[in-house]
Amino acid sequence: MEKQAILERTIEAIRRLPKEKAEEISDFADFVLSKYEDQTLTEGIQQLVSESSSFQFLKDEEDLYSVSDLKERFHE
Numbered sequence: 001m002e003k004q005a006i007l008e009r010t011i012e013a014i015r016r017l018p019k020e021k022a023e024e025i026s027d028f029a030d031f032v033l034s035k036y037e038d039q040t041l042t043e044g045i046q047q048l049v050s051e052s053s054s055f056q057f058l059k060d061e062e063d064l065y066s067v068s069d070l071k072e073r074f075h076e
Contacts (some may be wrong), residue, residue, distance in 0.1 A: 014022050049055070 014025055017025070
């Protein structure tokens with residue numbers, strides 16, 4: 001279903017509801033939008049950090065330990 005059709009169907013349903021129920025839907029929409037914005041912001045920050053050269057020194061650093069340094073291995 002197209003976004004416009006979803007919006008029209010939702011608006012029509014909200015129009016038929018009592019004021020209190022319409023307010024609940026408005027509050028829920030605000031909640032979903034807030035979560036979406038937080039997720040978008042977090043993903044943007046993660047992308048900036050991954051593309052940044054600030055932590056490039058960690059990628060170039062040699063490994064401190066290898067498998068031969070293990071005293072015991074985990075076997076499933």
